[in-house]
Amino acid sequence: MDLLRFITAGSVDDGKSTLIGRLLYDSKSILVDQFETLKKQSKNAVHSEIDLALLTDGLRAEREQGITIDVAYKYFSTPKRKFIIADAPGHIQYTRNMITGASNADCIVILVDARNGVVEQTKRHSIIASLLQIPHVIVAINKMDMVDYDKVVYDVIVEQYKALAKQLNLQDVYYIPMSALKGDNIITTSPEFPWYKGEPLLSYLENLEVTHGATDAPARFQVQYVIRPQSEDLHDYRGYAGRISNGSYAVDDVVRILPEGLTSSISAIEAAGKEVKEAYAGQSVILHLKDDIDISRGDAFVKEHELPKFEQEFDAFVCWMDAKELHEGAKYLLQKGSRRVKAVVKEIEYKLDVNTLEQHPSPQSAKLNDVVKVRIKTAEPLSYDAYTKLSSNGTAILIDQTSNMTSGALLLQ
Amino acid sequence: MNSRLDYLDQLEAEAIYILREVAGQFEKPALLFSGGKDSITLVHLALKAFRPGKFPFPLVHIDTGHNFQEALDFRDNLAKTLGEQLIVRKVEDTIKAKGLKEKTGKLASRNALQTFTLLDTIEEFEFDACIGGARRDEEKARAKERIFSIRDEFGGWEPKKQRPELWNIYNGKINKGENVRVFPISNWTELDVWNYIRREKISLPSIYFSHEREILEYEGQLIATSEFIRIDKGDVVSTKRVRYRTVGDMTCTAAVESSASTIDDIISEITATRISERGETRIDDRISEAAMEDRKVNGYF
Numbered sequence: 001m002d003l004l005r006f007i008t009a010g011s012v013d014d015g016k017s018t019l020i021g022r023l024l025y026d027s028k029s030i031l032v033d034q035f036e037t038l039k040k041q042s043k044n045a046v047h048s049e050i051d052l053a054l055l056t057d058g059l060r061a062e063r064e065q066g067i068t069i070d071v072a073y074k075y076f077s078t079p080k081r082k083f084i085i086a087d088a089p090g091h092i093q094y095t096r097n098m099i100t101g102a103s104n105a106d107c108i109v110i111l112v113d114a115r116n117g118v119v120e121q122t123k124r125h126s127i128i129a130s131l132l133q134i135p136h137v138i139v140a141i142n143k144m145d146m147v148d149y150d151k152v153v154y155d156v157i158v159e160q161y162k163a164l165a166k167q168l169n170l171q172d173v174y175y176i177p178m179s180a181l182k183g184d185n186i187i188t189t190s191p192e193f194p195w196y197k198g199e200p201l202l203s204y205l206e207n208l209e210v211t212h213g214a215t216d217a218p219a220r221f222q223v224q225y226v227i228r229p230q231s232e233d234l235h236d237y238r239g240y241a242g243r244i245s246n247g248s249y250a251v252d253d254v255v256r257i258l259p260e261g262l263t264s265s266i267s268a269i270e271a272a273g274k275e276v277k278e279a280y281a282g283q284s285v286i287l288h289l290k291d292d293i294d295i296s297r298g299d300a301f302v303k304e305h306e307l308p309k310f311e312q313e314f315d316a317f318v319c320w321m322d323a324k325e326l327h328e329g330a331k332y333l334l335q336k337g338s339r340r341v342k343a344v345v346k347e348i349e350y351k352l353d354v355n356t357l358e359q360h361p362s363p364q365s366a367k368l369n370d371v372v373k374v375r376i377k378t379a380e381p382l383s384y385d386a387y388t389k390l391s392s393n394g395t396a397i398l399i400d401q402t403s404n405m406t407s408g409a410l411l412l413q
Numbered sequence: 414m415n416s417r418l419d420y421l422d423q424l425e426a427e428a429i430y431i432l433r434e435v436a437g438q439f440e441k442p443a444l445l446f447s448g449g450k451d452s453i454t455l456v457h458l459a460l461k462a463f464r465p466g467k468f469p470f471p472l473v474h475i476d477t478g479h480n481f482q483e484a485l486d487f488r489d490n491l492a493k494t495l496g497e498q499l500i501v502r503k504v505e506d507t508i509k510a511k512g513l514k515e516k517t518g519k520l521a522s523r524n525a526l527q528t529f530t531l532l533d534t535i536e537e538f539e540f541d542a543c544i545g546g547a548r549r550d551e552e553k554a555r556a557k558e559r560i561f562s563i564r565d566e567f568g569g570w571e572p573k574k575q576r577p578e579l580w581n582i583y584n585g586k587i588n589k590g591e592n593v594r595v596f597p598i599s600n601w602t603e604l605d606v607w608n609y610i611r612r613e614k615i616s617l618p619s620i621y622f623s624h625e626r627e628i629l630e631y632e633g634q635l636i637a638t639s640e641f642i643r644i645d646k647g648d649v650v651s652t653k654r655v656r657y658r659t660v661g662d663m664t665c666t667a668a669v670e671s672s673a674s675t676i677d678d679i680i681s682e683i684t685a686t687r688i689s690e691r692g693e694t695r696i697d698d699r700i701s702e703a704a705m706e707d708r709k710v711n712g713y714f
Binding site for chain 1: 430600
């Protein structure tokens with residue numbers, strides 16, 4: 001059995017939480033006691049039906065305001081797959097929390113209210129999906145019960161979205177008409193849509209092909225922690241612990257260590273406590289080298305014929321996530337995986353309008369939820385790949401040096 | 414070619430990655446260890462993350478004094494067998510030192526008082542990170558919490574000020590006095606934990622398996638009789654075959670009737686059950702809709 005992580009997105013009242021509630025409820029993942037609690041709360045809130053959205057709004061403030069503020073993670077399984085859902089807020093104000101949920105997603109389900117069609121938030125979330133290169137997009141055209149399950153309404157929205165998908169270069173887009181409230185096309189195909197020949201949501205999600213770090217990509221490994229027992233019987237033991245993000249490593253592979261630039265070869269590999277000949281993307285391992293080299297946390301092991309970029313100055317897209325504005329010349333800590341270096345934002349090149357995709361050149365600053373292209377200089381050279389080429393080695397965050405806030409999400413170019 | 418890792422391998426690799434981030438980022442971390450299945454799983458994951466080296470943190474137990482003896486024995490044995498440091502701090506001592514008022518009543522729980530001892534222990538040892546076995550599927554306030562959860566100098570959690578947590582980059586940078594609670598098995602469900610325990614052949618305290626015990630039936634829950642609860646006239650006390658789904662205090666953890674004596678039996682039972690782990694066994698969550706959130710805001714783990 002494998003794992004699929006997906007995020008639901010869309011505008012505020014498009015029914016994201018209801019959809020998740022419905023998925024959990026119809027896949028029998030809401031248990032009796034949780035259901036009883038929902039029933040009680042629904043009554044308090046003068047709802048005529050059980051309000052499935054209450055299942056995911058776990059914070060007091062969310063229940064009071066009836067909106068989702070932060071990402072909730074929910075879990076369910078079918079015999080085919082384990083699912084992790086990131087239920088993300090729809091309010092523009094909480095876009096940074098939506099990006100938090102989106103950053104690990106294999107798939108995004110974008111809800112569109114059939115009565116409203118493609119709206120500003122649909123565009124915004126699609127642009128984020130495109131920017132983060134979420135591999136699969138499902139456009140869930142919801143509330144079809146409110147428009148009499150009309151095929152014409154569905155067709156118009158699909159056409160609207162196709163134009164947007166083309167503009168954003170979204171690769172894999174699937175369209176499903178549904179009613180989350182009534183449960184139409186969620187778990188099973190609904191008779192309300194005799195004209196729809198595709199799959200309901202759940203079976204589409206169950207069969208979606210996903211890759212978790214391709215093993216035939218360039219080998220990328222970063223040291224998290226050096227294991228040195230220094231006991232008598234393990235006096236010479238020195239293991240470099242970390243997780244392989246891409247590709248594979250085998251005993252005798254020659255590796256170059258960055259940023260130092262030294263070369264050695266792998267003498268042994270341990271995975272989950274056992275010695276193995278080869279390890280691959282996704283595994284947390286311990287690597288050993290033939291030579292005794294001074295290596296520390298944050299160093300990367302790469303192979304000569306597939307070197308990453310190695311630069312001290314580079315471009316990046318930044319999703320700004322801090323209420324404190326970003327200004328040119330400001331200094332931050334940049335964290336890329338387990339490596340932390342000082343960094344300065346030398347220039348804000350342009351601001352990307354996440355509603356129109358227009359580029360507004362040379363803004364003075366970036367505000368909360370802005371997406372800007374910047375030029376960054378780090379205190380030492382950084383090894384990375386362009387996010388568009390090898391996304392798992394092209395991400396970093398900016399940390400505010402006084403508040404320690406995670407202020408920016410970086411997509412390295 | 415795709416990765417060949419199945420979902421348990423992926424969850425394991427993610428948890429090990431998180432544990433190593435703790436080791437790499439913090440000066441004085443600790444692993445909160447109660448002798449329950451989730452923290453036992455954490456210890457097993459720590460073995461995979463750091464052996465043949467020693468753990469880069471001690472095991473810390475905040476002992477309410479109302480624990481199951483079987484869990485305490487297991488706790489002591491495991492620490493001894495592994496040769497790892499175990500620090501125990503007692504709620505009893507905090508109550509005396511601070512003159513705290515204990516709850517009274519039928520099932521008087523020390524659950525809330527635990528927070529005081531935890532925060533004192535963090536201060537005493539200057540822990541900057543505490544690893545815990547909480548899972549997001551347990552409770553809906555937990556479902557909102559980040560894997561690296563920043564707490565202020567009062568131990569408080571501010572749900573609206575959570576840092577964004579992007580990709581697999583964990584920002585554990587804090588100021589002195591602040592603390593990070595780290596939850597490496599956030600993305601595991603109860604069933605994932607049991608499947609992992611089965612796969613890895615992890616030993617558990619005997620109370621997880623079916624056994625006979627004297628039980629008080631109270632408001633539909635089965636509470637083990639002990640010196641910590643009050644038996645009133647008219648209470649129904651009988652001996653039943655039970656097991657525990659979670660291990661907490663004897664005063665607020667209910668047993669379930671069960672004849673499941675192996676891990677396979679337990680997994681079949683959990684797969685078939687229609688009642689959640691906390692709903693069935695945690696009396697303290699029933700107090701209010703936001704019981705867990707309120708405790709977390711106040712520094713509860």
